[in-house]
Amino acid sequence: MKRVVWMFVFFVFVLTAYSQAATLRVGGVIKNEHGSAIDGVEVVILSNGKVLAKTETTRNGSYFIEIPIKQLKPTDIDIEFKKSTYETIHEPIRNILVSKLPNGETIYISSVNETMGRVTTPAFWIALIVLVMTFALISFEILHRTVAAIIGAGILLFVSYTIGIFNENYFVISFDEAVRAIDFNVILLLMGMMIIVGVMKKTGVFQWLAYKSYAMSKGNVFKLSIILMFVTAIVSAFLDNVTTMLLIAPVSIEIALMLNINPMSLLIPEVIASNMGGTATLIGDPPNIMIGSFAHLTFNQFLINLGDVIFLILIANVFVMKFFFGKEYKKGKVENVDKLLEKLREEYKITDAKLLKYCLFVLTFVIGLFVTHGFFHMEPSIAALVGAGLILILSGVDITEMMEKEVEWTTLVFFMMLFIIVEGSVQTGVIMMIASWVKDLAGNSLTLAIILIIWVSAFASAIIDNIPFTATMLPVVAYLTRTIPDAGNTLWWALSLGACLGGNGTLIGASANVVTAGISERAGYPITFKEFLKVGAPATIVSVAIGMVWLLLGG
Amino acid sequence: MEYELVVVAKGSEVGEKAVKRALEIAKEDNIRTIYLLFVNDTDFFSKGGYVRLEKELEAGIENIGKVIMEKLEDVIKSSDNQIKVERVELKGKTAEEILRFVKENVVKTLIVPKEERGPIERSLIHGDIEPFFNEIKQYVNNFIIVE
Numbered sequence: 160m161k162r163v164v165w166m167f168v169f170f171v172f173v174l175t176a177y178s179q180a181a182t183l184r185v186g187g188v189i190k191n192e193h194g195s196a197i198d199g200v201e202v203v204i205l206s207n208g209k210v211l212a213k214t215e216t217t218r219n220g221s222y223f224i225e226i227p228i229k230q231l232k233p234t235d236i237d238i239e240f241k242k243s244t245y246e247t248i249h250e251p252i253r254n255i256l257v258s259k260l261p262n263g264e265t266i267y268i269s270s271v272n273e274t275m276g277r278v279t280t281p282a283f284w285i286a287l288i289v290l291v292m293t294f295a296l297i298s299f300e301i302l303h304r305t306v307a308a309i310i311g312a313g314i315l316l317f318v319s320y321t322i323g324i325f326n327e328n329y330f331v332i333s334f335d336e337a338v339r340a341i342d343f344n345v346i347l348l349l350m351g352m353m354i355i356v357g358v359m360k361k362t363g364v365f366q367w368l369a370y371k372s373y374a375m376s377k378g379n380v381f382k383l384s385i386i387l388m389f390v391t392a393i394v395s396a397f398l399d400n401v402t403t404m405l406l407i408a409p410v411s412i413e414i415a416l417m418l419n420i421n422p423m424s425l426l427i428p429e430v431i432a433s434n435m436g437g438t439a440t441l442i443g444d445p446p447n448i449m450i451g452s453f454a455h456l457t458f459n460q461f462l463i464n465l466g467d468v469i470f471l472i473l474i475a476n477v478f479v480m481k482f483f484f485g486k487e488y489k490k491g492k493v494e495n496v497d498k499l500l501e502k503l504r505e506e507y508k509i510t511d512a513k514l515l516k517y518c519l520f521v522l523t524f525v526i527g528l529f530v531t532h533g534f535f536h537m538e539p540s541i542a543a544l545v546g547a548g549l550i551l552i553l554s555g556v557d558i559t560e561m562m563e564k565e566v567e568w569t570t571l572v573f574f575m576m577l578f579i580i581v582e583g584s585v586q587t588g589v590i591m592m593i594a595s596w597v598k599d600l601a602g603n604s605l606t607l608a609i610i611l612i613i614w615v616s617a618f619a620s621a622i623i624d625n626i627p628f629t630a631t632m633l634p635v636v637a638y639l640t641r642t643i644p645d646a647g648n649t650l651w652w653a654l655s656l657g658a659c660l661g662g663n664g665t666l667i668g669a670s671a672n673v674v675t676a677g678i679s680e681r682a683g684y685p686i687t688f689k690e691f692l693k694v695g696a697p698a699t700i701v702s703v704a705i706g707m708v709w710l711l712l713g714g
Numbered sequence: 715m716e717y718e719l720v721v722v723a724k725g726s727e728v729g730e731k732a733v734k735r736a737l738e739i740a741k742e743d744n745i746r747t748i749y750l751l752f753v754n755d756t757d758f759f760s761k762g763g764y765v766r767l768e769k770e771l772e773a774g775i776e777n778i779g780k781v782i783m784e785k786l787e788d789v790i791k792s793s794d795n796q797i798k799v800e801r802v803e804l805k806g807k808t809a810e811e812i813l814r815f816v817k818e819n820v821v822k823t824l825i826v827p828k829e830e831r832g833p834i835e836r837s838l839i840h841g842d843i844e845p846f847f848n849e850i851k852q853y854v855n856n857f858i859i860v861e
Contacts, residue, residue, distance in 0.1 A: 360767070360770060366774075402767060405767045405770065405771055405774075406767070406770055406774070408774070409771070409773075409774025409775060409777060409778055410774070410777075412725075412778050412781075413777055413778055413781050416725050416778070416781045416782065416785060417781060422725075506777055666834065667834065678771070678774070678775065678778075680829075680831075681754075681755055681775050681778065682724070682725045682726075682775075682778045682782060683723075683724025683725040683726035683728070683729045683782065683827065683829065684725065684726050684829075685829045685830070685831050687830070687831060687832050688832050688834040689832065
């Protein structure tokens, strides 16, 4: 009997407890003033200052918390959103919906969406100083660009995990955020293309193309210059500009010396065409690779939107070059064209025809994948990696040699570190500040935004390295694209045209310019900063103006 | 080895002027051999990005060197067919290689063509011999700069 009574008491207790059980479910999305989701926001549920539950927002800024709230009034419960460099929000949970489950359990549901305002903390200044310092170190070549970027990223993480641990106002970026910031699509695409070019250059095809250009021109120097410009532009559209110029420039100098003309009259048009050709495709220039990956733009979108305008720009620049070097072209003479052709044929022949066939097959396949990658929802880096794998198998080259000598690890590490530095600026609000400035200037006018982005990018790229510049501008242009009505992808094209074509403005504007000047100097024809500027600046102004008008007319 | 008359080979007009100066000296001092010195210098572009192409770059500059020396040889031969022209090709940093060359050999006259270069291209492209002029002078009897 006693046992039955105890069982009854226990049953009543469980039933009562069960009938009183309640659950609070709170969820929502946290955004910044630009409407971008904020990840890593600490969300805390409190009751009379006592922490009941904690979570963090995900990458899309969302959070969800479910807690039992027996013996608590849901209206007594507060919620707090906290993240360094943002103003903390602490408020009671309002607009609670009450519902009963079939088993009698009460459910309190609320949705709390908030916009967190920025605060300027020491972390903001640290990120800004590191960004400016890295730009300066790279642009003035005080340090190797990879060393400068490693130091910059290292400082951000070191400060975050030392002072930032004791005072969150100094916390710039977490390790997770830093790793997530690295765009591996960019890194793997660059690596894949380096391997493909590394094998392809062994065939001597690039130098052979320069020789063929001379053969086609039949000794006419102006014609030769035009052919070389177009050949360089087409090669640069698929390979990096530095490689293209390093392989074609020596042949051009040799031809110029034999024609008794200043090699500069062939080299400057070539390098200008090289920077232009790189602008036409997703894989032609690092800024385009970064833009394509960030904005999810396909190879075809680049080609369709930029290919035609680059063709027009190239044509216009043929006349610009004729204006500057016309007299030099007329001076060109060679006593025995056939002898010169024979000499060039001997020096610059295809060294491995079988390997070239394999390379052309793989390159065609990779370009085919680039053209269709949008359809397959495949990142372009996958196409490059497949191509690299194929070419390694077909060519049978030593993988260790390829990895050691052909893959530029310093460049890849530079990109990785740069992504971390820019993310530090994103996390602390530096980039948001820049974006707000640009938005205030442009207002809601797409025309103004195009003009602003294309010219500022061109001017900046003529002076500083266009890779860190583009990396910084990506989130800025993304914000403008989101907020300016009917922007579509136009502002991305403006950034691409400005950042890539701006490199033609000065000798230091693009790596390919410096390489070309270096080779020319070794032949006894130094290209001075002033000489390059005299041709490069007008060429850039003409090119960017055409690009701007093209975009304003709807591209 | 002993070299009576060495000219640093450059393809430009200043390079030709240097060779013509060498011809004058050869006539005055009755020197029968002019040595053309070319340095295959790939030390430029510190930003990184050409290391993997160093072999190709070296081959390209070697070809340029050949053409320059052929051109300068033509200038010498068209002026005095009796003068013998010998080629000296070095690999490495221009100034350091020239300095090593004059240290390791006996060079009586060295003619260096000097091109006009600004501070920006100097810092970027390197290959500057000027800072080494005083040191080179110590090892050469007659050091001539042609501008």
